[in-house]
Amino acid sequence: MKEVVVKERDYRRADEAVKRAEELIRRGYQEKQVIRSVKKYLKGLKIPFSARDAYVAARLRIRGKEKFGKLSSKLFFDESGYRYSTPSVVAEYRAERLKDYEVADVSCGAGMQLCYFGFRRRAIGVEIEEKRAYLAALNILATESEATVYCGDAFNFKGGADVIFSDPARPESEVVRTLKSLQPNPLKIIERFNSMFVFELPPQMPPKRVDSSFPVKGEKEYTSLDFRLNRLAFYTGEIAECDTSAVSLPSKERVTSEDEKARIEKVKELELDTIAEVDRTITHSGLLENLAGKLGIEAYLLTLDTRRTLLQVKDIVPSAFLKYYNVLFSEKCGEACKKRLKEVNVGKVTLRFNVRPEEYWRVRRKFEEGLKGDRHVYMFKIGESYVVCEPAR
Numbered sequence: 085m086k087e088v089v090v091k092e093r094d095y096r097r098a099d100e101a102v103k104r105a106e107e108l109i110r111r112g113y114q115e116k117q118v119i120r121s122v123k124k125y126l127k128g129l130k131i132p133f134s135a136r137d138a139y140v141a142a143r144l145r146i147r148g149k150e151k152f153g154k155l156s157s158k159l160f161f162d163e164s165g166y167r168y169s170t171p172s173v174v175a176e177y178r179a180e181r182l183k184d185y186e187v188a189d190v191s192c193g194a195g196m197q198l199c200y201f202g203f204r205r206r207a208i209g210v211e212i213e214e215k216r217a218y219l220a221a222l223n224i225l226a227t228e229s230e231a232t233v234y235c236g237d238a239f240n241f242k243g244g245a246d247v248i249f250s251d252p253a254r255p256e257s258e259v260v261r262t263l264k265s266l267q268p269n270p271l272k273i274i275e276r277f278n279s280m281f282v283f284e285l286p287p288q289m290p291p292k293r294v295d296s297s298f299p300v301k302g303e304k305e306y307t308s309l310d311f312r313l314n315r316l317a318f319y320t321g322e323i324a325e326c327d328t329s330a331v332s333l334p335s336k337e338r339v340t341s342e343d344e345k346a347r348i349e350k351v352k353e354l355e356l357d358t359i360a361e362v363d364r365t366i367t368h369s370g371l372l373e374n375l376a377g378k379l380g381i382e383a384y385l386l387t388l389d390t391r392r393t394l395l396q397v398k399d400i401v402p403s404a405f406l407k408y409y410n411v412l413f414s415e416k417c418g419e420a421c422k423k424r425l426k427e428v429n430v431g432k433v434t435l436r437f438n439v440r441p442e443e444y445w446r447v448r449r450k451f452e453e454g455l456k457g458d459r460h461v462y463m464f465k466i467g468e469s470y471v472v473c474e475p476a477r
């Protein structure tokens with residue numbers, strides 16, 4: 085298997101080409117003009133990086149600010165490498181969790197997670213697609229990471245490490261997410277290597293499906309990024325700390341199946357003045373009662389479905405997994421609801437109940453029609469009632 089080596093001089097020229105392309109895109113130049121004008125920077129380059137690659141990488145640097153923060157202005161991506169790359173805040177968290185181990189990332193893509201492993205200690209990456217392996221090598225130089233990348237098939241990797249990490253490629257969408265469609269296949273990776281493993285799996289897989297898919301036990305860690313289910317990591321061996329866990333990023337608040345549960349009873353009617361919307365990461369991982377126990381909250385279940393879980397709560401105990409709202413009023417009839425929205429001086433109504441996306445604005449405008457106030461409210465549906473709330477500060 086070949087180590088991918090990029091000379092400092094080639095890295096500098098590729099970077100110059102991307103910077104120039106970025107400048108031209110920002111000034112409104114079209115693709116063809118940009119490609120034509122950055123070709124000169126890449127003459128005699130000894131790596132597979134064309135003027136079109138520089139154009140694509142420049143567009144992704146512009147787009148990548150949210151995903152990679154300040155780092156984005158240095159990075160090299162192709163479209164697919166970017167789409168499946170690990171956001172900085174997740175990569176940093178994963179590297180921190182594995183900081184005591186030497187890691188080989190055997191499907192490293194354009195190398196974002198690999199770079200973060202390499203910020204802490206030496207790490208090895210393997211990528212089957214040559215162009216992408218070079219992007220990983222460029223990213224290692226750009227971020228001054230202590231990583232090395234090889235181009236080849238994960239199954240031909242002869243080196244060893246404490247942990248074999250793999251974030252496999254997956255189809256964009258599937259009716260039911262399973263291990264079958266993942267490349268490289270995690271089950272085959274387990275057969276091939278003798279070490280501990282960490283796999284990034286499709287987060288849509290519930291804990292039971294993960295357990296029944298693997299011949300080994302492990303921790304299923306669901307990651308929420310900004311209140312959205314973002315990742316699922318499966319840890320084996322001594323790295324596994326519990327059966328199931330959920331972590332919210334960027335705060336790093338964590339709840340696990342070891343946290344003592346508090347019972348949450350289902351109620352039909354809204355009786356309290358405060359409701360809490362639960363991050364789906366918690367319900368999907370089956371950790372709702374563990375969260376209530378950990379926070380020590382008295383909570384009652386109002387609604388639970390695949391899209392939204394609402395609790396009514398006695399007190400506000402801050403948690404990144406809960407968004408609290410003060411209830412202004414609740415009404416069964418839409419017309420009565422509109423009247424009261426006017427009375428309490430509302431201007432904007434964000435709908436927080438299930439409406440088909442193509443219907444959203446029509447329904448919202450129906451409620452907002454004639455409103456001139458300055459309050460922005462959130463409208464939930466509990467049973468037959470519209471429940472109008474403001475975020476609790």
Ligand SMILES: C[S@@+](CC[C@H](N)C(=O)[O-])C[C@H]1O[C@@H](n2cnc3c(N)ncnc32)[C@H](O)[C@@H]1O
Nearest residue numbers: 168169170191193196197212238251253267268
């Ligand atoms: C989801 S991406 C990895 C993204 C990466 N974790 C990051 O943060 O940028 C998966 C990568 O696995 C690579 N891959 C698929 N099968 C492989 C194999 N058998 N050996 C090595 N790499 C493979 C794909 O080409 C793809 O680039």
